[in-house]
Amino acid sequence: MISIDDVRAAAKNITGIAVRTPLLPAWTIGPDLWLKPESLQPVGAFKVRGAVHALMSLPEEARAAGVITHSSGNHGQALAYAGRIVGSPVVVVMPEGAPTVKLEATRALGAEIIEVPPAERESRTAELAAERGLTIIPPYDHRDIIAGQGTVGLEIAEDLPEVEVVLVPVGGGGLASGVATAVKALIPNAAVIGVEPALAGDAADSLAQGELRPWSTEDRYRTVADGLRTSLSELTFTHLRERLDGIVTVSEEEILTTVALLARSTRLVAEPSGAVTTAAYLHHRDELPPGRTVAVVGGGNIDPALLAGLLIAEELDTPPAGAGRVAG
Structure with a gap:
């Protein structure tokens, strides 16, 4: 597993490229809540941290030849x-x-895009890498990716050393693995809690059973939180099993209403995948430890039409369109 030294090395690598996002008091939502708005990154999500660190860590010849991901x-x-x-x-x-x-x-941004059926994304990536001599940089199943995402936790520990609870989204588990590594190393008594959609709850299932229990692509693609539809890997499961203090799941309606609430109450645009942590704070407080809480808002790349519909639904006090539906 990675260590705090790996995270600190990543922090040096991404300085000047990734934004050091602030902690924003969210007292309109809760008196003990702060938001870590990774939606303010240049690409609108925390992913820039791991991607930059992984790419910068490659040998020069590998970078020149090109990279591929899914x-x-x-x-x-x-x-x-x-x-x-x-x-x-x-x-x-x-x-x-x-x-x-x-x-x-x-x-x-200049990338070549290749669209494939969801179940074929990893196999097609491997095929193209072999055909073209490209280096694969996966979205989460990679030590450098995890270390880069861990810089989110490093910044939280530096900016709010008295934090007691950190809520972090869980999809493939790279962000949660890195954040848990940093926070538990620097503030051992703080609880790091993962949050995922109930319709893509393979991480909660795996941690409860003590073994990796992947869900089918069809099952995971029911959630509107498209950034959290991926399954854990052996690497991320190992990190979460050892370093995460718990995990909760949130419903589709809870996610979507929280997107609208964040926009109106905090002026933050959050995609459904980024809103899950605040949804957990709002709707599952009885499942969380008490105390000063940071919710990581993972990203803000939401379809404008979806955001507009959610804001209108909130204004009219009607159920959000799409809650509980099959998405994507």
Whole structure:
């Protein structure tokens, strides 16, 4: 597993490229809540941290030859952004049905986009890497990616050393693995709690059973939180089993209403994947430890039409369109 030294090395690598996001008091939501708005990153999500560190850690010849990844959008954008900075060609294999806003943003950054059925994204990535001599930089199953994402936890510990609870989204587990590594090393008594959609709750299932229990692509793709539809890997499961203090799941309606609440109450645009932690704070307080809490808002790359619909639904006090539906 990675260590706090790995996270500190990543912090040096990403300085001047990734934004050191602030902690924002969210007292309109809760008196003991702060938000870590990774939506303010250059690509709108925390993924830039791991992508930059992983790319910068490659040998020069590998960077020049090019890299490839599979992504629903945020990691692809992040890698494209990093590749543009260092002059490395980037190919992104995206699942059919990925949000248009993410696909277009990734292409605008200069990446070559290849769309495939969701279940084929990893196999097609491996095929293309072998055919073209590209280095694979996966979205979460990689030590450098985990270390880069861990810089979120490093900053939280530095900016609020009295923090008692850190809520972090869980999809493939790279962010939660890195944040838990940093926070538990620097503030051992703080609780790090993962949050994932109930409709993609493979991490909660795996941790409860004590073994990796992957869910089918069809099951995971029911959630509107497209950035959290990936399954844990052996590497991330090992980190979470050892360093996470717990995990809670949130419903589709809880996620979507929280997106609207964040926009109105805190002026933050959060995508569904980024809103899950605040949703847990709002709707599952009885499952969380008490105390000063930081919720990591993982990203803000939301379809404008979805955001507009959620804000209108909140104004009219009607259930959010899409709650409980099959998404993507």
